[in-house]
Amino acid sequence: QVQLVQSGAEVKKPGASVKLSCTASGYTLTSYDLYWVRQAPGQGLEWMGMIVPSAGGTIFAQKFQGRVTMTSDPSTSTVYMELSSLRSEDTAVYFCARVFSSSLDVWGQGTMVTVSS
Amino acid sequence: QSVLTQPPSMSAAPGQRVTISCSGSSSNIGSNFLSWYQQLPGAAPKLLIYDNFKRPSGIPDRFSGSKSGTSATLDISGLQTGDEADYYCGVWDNSLRGVVFGGGTRVSVL
Numbered sequence A: 001q002v003q004l005v006q007s008g009a010e011v012k013k014p015g016a017s018v019k020l021s022c023t024a025s026g027y028t029l030t031s032y033d034l035y036w037v038r039q040a041p042g043q044g045l046e047w048m049g050m051i052v053p054s055a056g057g058t059i060f061a062q063k064f065q066g067r068v069t070m071t072s073d074p075s076t077s078t079v080y081m082e083l084s085s086l087r088s089e090d091t092a093v094y095f096c097a098r099v100f101s102s103s104l105d106v107w108g109q110g111t112m113v114t115v116s117s
Numbered sequence B: 001q002s003v004l005t006q007p008p009s010m011s012a013a014p015g016q017r018v019t020i021s022c023s024g025s026s027s028n029i030g031s032n033f034l035s036w037y038q039q040l041p042g043a044a045p046k047l048l049i050y051d052n053f054k055r056p057s058g059i060p061d062r063f064s065g066s067k068s069g070t071s072a073t074l075d076i077s078g079l080q081t082g083d084e085a086d087y088y089c090g091v092w093d094n095s096l097r098g099v100v101f102g103g104g105t106r107v108s109v110l
Helices: none
Strands: A003-006 A010-012 A018-025 A034-039 A045-052 A057-060 A068-073 A078-083 A092-100 A103-107 A111-115 B009-012 B018-023 B034-039 B046-049 B063-068 B071-076 B085-093 B098-101 B105-109
Touching (some): A045 B098, A078 A092, B046 B063
Antiparallel strands (some): A003 A018, A034 A045, A068 A078, A092 A103
8 A cells, every 4th residue: 555654763963963754665666755744742833845856956944944854766656855963842742744735635644853961 | 732622521411412613723623634633531532523524334314523613523312321522622723734633522421
């Protein structure tokens, strides 16, 4: 079945970087755009940006510009999201999600990132 | 402070109906297709409604969406205990050049 499988939980110190993966199965990665969305504990959803896996093009939310990188590897059906200069406010569950007709129709299970000294 | 405004919480008895509102502006809801998501506790969000009113396969017709101008609503009829969840609206914003979400509405079944 169509699914997105994300990498496991991470614990990082302030100032470090984290690189998360999202692997697609059941469909061709390059056929759909992918978004990254995060959710801080007890908070709502926050869009971080998007990647066009076929071409590598990206759009980032202004809040994350300069700190986020998104890449794709069609050979392994995987997209990556790297966030640098981590601070405690970056503690959150990070989701990747497939874009379908202006909506997010398939979501990864989420990756918990904890930033703590 | 979310770009889209939703009521923080709503509650109703089993079998009743709840209507969740989502208010935005001409740069988002007024210009683009809106989606609704259900997030059960501890789970990833799930697509409920896309393109303002369409349901993905497998979503019961108890869930319905509509849009008028710069506002949208999600109706849940025949409320069930399994509907207890957080519900989010989301849409592309032309001015911000990104996706914006509502703050979420927690639905409780009394």
